[in-house]
Amino acid sequence: MRLNVNIVICLFLCAEVPGIQSLEQVPWLPCMLVDERVKFNDEGHAETQYQHRNAGLQFGHPGDSALNPNAITFLVTGSKVDMRKYIEGAVVEHQLQCEIRRYSTEGIQVRWPGLGAQDHDIWFTCTLRHTDGLFVITSFLRHTPATPTPGQADYRNWAAIADREMLTTSTVMLVFTRTPSVWVGLMKQSSLHCQFDVDHKAADLTVEWRLQRRSERTTLFSHSSRSGQREGGGVELKGIGRGDASLTLPLTKQSSEGTYVCLVSVPPLFGSHEIALHIMEPPRVSLNVDSVISLVDTERQKVVCEAVGYYPLDVEMEWFREPSGGGGGLLPEKLDTVLYSSHRHHQDGTYSLSAFFLLHASLHDSGSKYFCRVSHSSLRMPIRKSFTLIVTEVDSWNFLWLFFGCGFILVMVATLCVMLPRLSSARKANKRKPY
Numbered sequence: 001m002r003l004n005v006n007i008v009i010c011l012f013l014c015a016e017v018p019g020i021q022s023l024e025q026v027p028w029l030p031c032m033l034v035d036e037r038v039k040f041n042d043e044g045h046a047e048t049q050y051q052h053r054n055a056g057l058q059f060g061h062p063g064d065s066a067l068n069p070n071a072i073t074f075l076v077t078g079s080k081v082d083m084r085k086y087i088e089g090a091v092v093e094h095q096l097q098c099e100i101r102r103y104s105t106e107g108i109q110v111r112w113p114g115l116g117a118q119d120h121d122i123w124f125t126c127t128l129r130h131t132d133g134l135f136v137i138t139s140f141l142r143h144t145p146a147t148p149t150p151g152q153a154d155y156r157n158w159a160a161i162a163d164r165e166m167l168t169t170s171t172v173m174l175v176f177t178r179t180p181s182v183w184v185g186l187m188k189q190s191s192l193h194c195q196f197d198v199d200h201k202a203a204d205l206t207v208e209w210r211l212q213r214r215s216e217r218t219t220l221f222s223h224s225s226r227s228g229q230r231e232g233g234g235v236e237l238k239g240i241g242r243g244d245a246s247l248t249l250p251l252t253k254q255s256s257e258g259t260y261v262c263l264v265s266v267p268p269l270f271g272s273h274e275i276a277l278h279i280m281e282p283p284r285v286s287l288n289v290d291s292v293i294s295l296v297d298t299e300r301q302k303v304v305c306e307a308v309g310y311y312p313l314d315v316e317m318e319w320f321r322e323p324s325g326g327g328g329g330l331l332p333e334k335l336d337t338v339l340y341s342s343h344r345h346h347q348d349g350t351y352s353l354s355a356f357f358l359l360h361a362s363l364h365d366s367g368s369k370y371f372c373r374v375s376h377s378s379l380r381m382p383i384r385k386s387f388t389l390i391v392t393e394v395d396s397w398n399f400l401w402l403f404f405g406c407g408f409i410l411v412m413v414a415t416l417c418v419m420l421p422r423l424s425s426a427r428k429a430n431k432r433k434p435y
Contacts (some may be wrong), residue, residue, distance in 0.1 A: 324367030
């Protein structure tokens with residue numbers, strides 16, 4: 001119920017701004033605070049319980065009143081880093097998901113170099129996600145509590161947040177990508193987008209790219225602004241100076257598939273985004289027959305549908321028969337006599353498969369349409385390849401000629417079988433006669 005109220009408030013606030021074009025003008029966004037409660041069981045192991053709490057992002061100035069007093073308000077005040085300017089093409093009430101979580105520096109006690117930072121600051125992450133997968137952006141919010149929390153602020157010692165509390169924060173760093181998932185074909189070049197922004201210059205910055213495949217993890221690129229050390233490639237150093245850490249991949253192959261992780265760190269903060277790279281190669285489909293087949297009644301022919309060069313392996317091939325004239329509105333009949341070859345694996349990593357059946361020609365099937373339908377994860381719509389069957393009657397004169405011709409040949413073969421032994425015996429007898 002409260003979430004619906006949040007959406008109504010957001011719609012009302014957005015409507016108050018005439019001709020609104022971007023989220024930079026939106027003063028409030030509904031969010032969900034995923035709070036953590038840690039308990040230790042009898043064996044001394046920590047067990048984390050997650051509580052989803054009603055919250056919202058409010059963009060304004062210190063001292064502003066809460067626009068929605070029924071929710072936890074994270075008041076985001078002025079900063080050089082504004083998450084809203086990176087969001088494009090999202091309808092707030094339908095396509096934007098906002099999630100706030102507490103953030104632990106994992107024992108790293110470093111004061112943030114930005115203006116107004118204190119040793120006892122506490123941290124939150126705010127993740128804005130487009131529901132259609134167009135982008136993911138994670139911002140780091142710094143909050144200075146009025147009363148310092150005793151000890152290190154982490155999952156063992158989180159400060160309590162009241163249901164209607166307002167926390168004044170500032171965005172100090174963000175990391176985002178416009179390619180949360182990428183689909184690319186084999187032997188293609190691809191770019192994985194990763195961008196960041198920090199609220200101060202000359203930051204102690206580290207950028208890394210890693211590839212995770214099953215249980216393996218490989219570092220593809222690493223750069224430290226403090227030491228100047230660089231390992232790997234695919235990222236332009238000039239781009240890093242502009243906040244662009246995008247990775248350019250060489251020509252893709254099957255082993256390119258996996259999860260790529262962009263990591264950006266400015267102590268004590270570590271931001272990262274995972275980008276899933278999927279290799280997709282659509283099948284090429286062909287039949288071993290022409291678009292029209294002419295057969296004689298009772299004649300047989302093997303018909304093969306072949307799908308070649310697809311990846312990954314999940315292909316589906318089916319044969320259907322559609323009677324002459326469309327079958328009176330009936331659905332095409334799926335053939336149950338289809339046989340399949342085994343999957344053939346090629347050197348480039350793609351696969352091939354054949355689906356075939358033995359076509360028995362009959363007069364009542366003349367004019368029927370047969371089609372092979374191939375479905376694959378790389379295709380928006382299945383591929384269809386078809387042919388039309390034309391069946392003719394056996395010509396009676398041709399049948400008679402064939403009958404008598406075959407009979408004549410049989411008689412001749414029988415005659416030769418009888419005569420050849422006699423001729424051979426006669427030749428041997430002639431050789432024994434004296435001259």
